[in-house]
Amino acid sequence: MELTKQFSEQQYARALESWTWLDLDGKAPRFTSLFGDVFLESADGA
Numbered sequence: 001m002e003l004t005k006q007f008s009e010q011q012y013a014r015a016l017e018s019w020t021w022l023d024l025d026g027k028a029p030r031f032t033s034l035f036g037d038v039f040l041e042s043a044d045g046a
Helices: 009-015
Strands: 027-033 038-042
Touching: none
Parallel strands: none
Antiparallel strands: 027 038
16 A cells, blocks of 8 residues: 655645745755645755
């Protein structure tokens, strides 16, 4: 059983539209848990 799910760049962009109040510059979504948690990666790999 897989506990994570990946989406397309467009799907993440649409899902994260309401997160504009967060500073997400330089961060990209990598995967999402089955509970809806989105894990982001910064340009330096963190």
